[in-house]
Amino acid sequence: MPTVAPAAPAGTVRGLVLVVEDESSIADVIRLNLVQAGYGVHIERDGLGALSAVQRLRPAAIVLDVGLPGLDGVEVCRRLRASGDWTPVLFATARDDEVDRIVGLELGADDYITKPFSPRELTARVTSVLRRTHGVAAARPPLTMGTVTVDETERRVFVGDSEVELTATEFELLAFLMRRPGRVYSREQLISEVWGYSAIAGVRTVDVHVAQVRAKLADASPIRTVRGVGYAAEDPSRSGRGRRDG
Template sequence: MSSATTDPHPEPATSSRSRGLVLVVEDEPAIADVIRLNLTKAGYGVHIERRGDTVLAAVARLRPAAIVLDVALPGEDGISICRSLRAGDDWTPVIFVTARDDEVDRIVGLELGADDYVTKPFSPRELVARLGGVLRRTHGVPDATPQTVGAVTLDDVRRRVFTGSDEVALTVTEFDLLAHLMHKPGRVFTREQLLSAVWGYSSVAGTRTVDVHIAQLRSKLGQASPIRTVRGVGYAAEHRAAPS
């Protein structure tokens, strides 16, 4: 890897141990520097890559706690990178950064397994908050008792989900959304409640994010999915899911 694509100012190792190392993939130096500054202030270690075609090697080498990934990059775009990570069974949390407020782009990214997204221009504090939310969900205090609803079993300690004896690979956000529903079976949650509880924020356009993740969960869980749509209200996990 050439020095032109590698972070020329790596943070001290103590910084990366405090809250984890974040791989920032951004080709615009000014934006990369702002992200670096704010993440460093928040206690994260930061490594920056400028090109998309260097990211997979960097992930394999650094094993970051999370990836902040621009969608439009030289070499390889962020959507392709995320697709390659998930296809390789790498579920490192990914937050997309996109230059356009384009719902289609956001939905495609979420369907590929991204955990969240921000749209340029964005508040650096918002990005730090979103990242913190994803990582808290990843490293939060787990429930020691596996939860079973219908044919689906969710193990909080190992962060694993099974349909019968088959394990289902989920992103951080998919897992936490399913866990929130399964830990209170039968309770109906509105989209706004799910967005607040799982993502940690509210947004006018955010409820569509919930729908996309629910669709992804149903696709992965297949006929075993316990998720029921309560039309005009929201979603619930039930022992016998009704068609919706």
């Protein structure tokens, strides 16, 4: 049966986190640490239950085990994104295979953590992804580069008049670079600045997210690869550069 953790003291709940984990001992540890950090927690044990809970509860974030019975976590994430649901997703998996990580990120996951993990690290990752989602409170003027416009207040991205759906992490990565046009950042710097923690996530995570942003923005993408260094943002029309620069 699904379980709901006791609510945090009044005024301290930071949002509801849906934890989808079929191993009770792991789910209980995750729940305990998230509640101590001030989050509300709802636990589901399988993929179908997770999809139903997302519809009913509208969680702020989802901690999603990849190896669920029946409908696995990858398929749950795929269905959420296909339906237009962009709730931040943090994958948890016992498999430490780069292909698995890349597939998860390409489906629209915001972050990835491998078992066994520190519950405190997972809590920090949840906090970080929610900061990326809700981190802009004050109104800011839109960022524009070429035909790409980033509205940080509404957290919306447009190419011309067409809106483009980005995950919370993809949005923050694009906005971070566009706030600092022409400045080159290494992958390690981007993990620290955008993801909000040290480079334990691995530099490949940055490459996959950049590739996803470029695929969604097509030739309008302002993200430029600086070989051997990292990434920068510049107007592609001024440089005569398409998105396929490495």
